[in-house]
Amino acid sequence: MPARDAVFPAGRHALYEAHGYSAAVRSGDLLFVSGQVGSRTDGSPEPDFARQVELAFANLEATLAAAGCGFDDIVDVTTFHTDPENQFDAVMAAKQQAFPAPPYPSWTAVGVNWLAGFDFEIKVIARIPAKA
Template identity: 70%
Template sequence: MTQRDAVFPEGRHALYEEHGYSAAIRSNGFLFVSGQVGSLPDGSPEPDFEKQVELALLNLKATLAAAGLTFDDIIDVTTFHTDAPNQFETVLKVRDRVMATTPPHPAWTAIGTTWLSGFDFEIKVVARLRETA
């Protein structure tokens, strides 16, 4: 079996150890990032929705940075929402402020769900690793 090439951001939150998963895995030229949530350092949800989305995106940014990547390296995005019709405008506003990517934008699928372990927003991505000389 091939060893997984795990990536963790500095100051990783408690959820990785508590639930036994890696922030991201490098494989075959891609970085597969686990769902990132707006967690406080102890792993609990940020109660304010807008701040929760911002924290999720900042956690994503830190995970990408640990692999030497930025938001512009993302090729596929999946987001999960507990109340998409009422949350989507806020998500877009925060995304535009924090991610600020340029066209062409990554592919994006938004999924409504009823449960995110106490969170209201989650984002997972696949990014292309940069080629090294």
């Protein structure tokens, strides 16, 4: 079995090393991205929920870019929410920014009671575009 082909965005290696996981793993033409959260530069949660969601999407974008992908390459999304009903509007606003037009990726939203101090997390699977 080949070794994992780990992908990391610039500047966030310590976060992943401290917790023992990769930001993403490339397997063939697929990219499996670990859950991204809305952390500030010091790793702490952004207290404003809408901003936390925006930062999670920005961290996702940086991880995708490190593998040569973008939001258009995402085929599957899973999001985790600590209060889905009250967080819906902020999440939908960020979703509309990332995916403004069809075709949309498949999407599963899961309500949870703990995200290590965060209130939102997003993980995706993307297809890595072929090099021209």
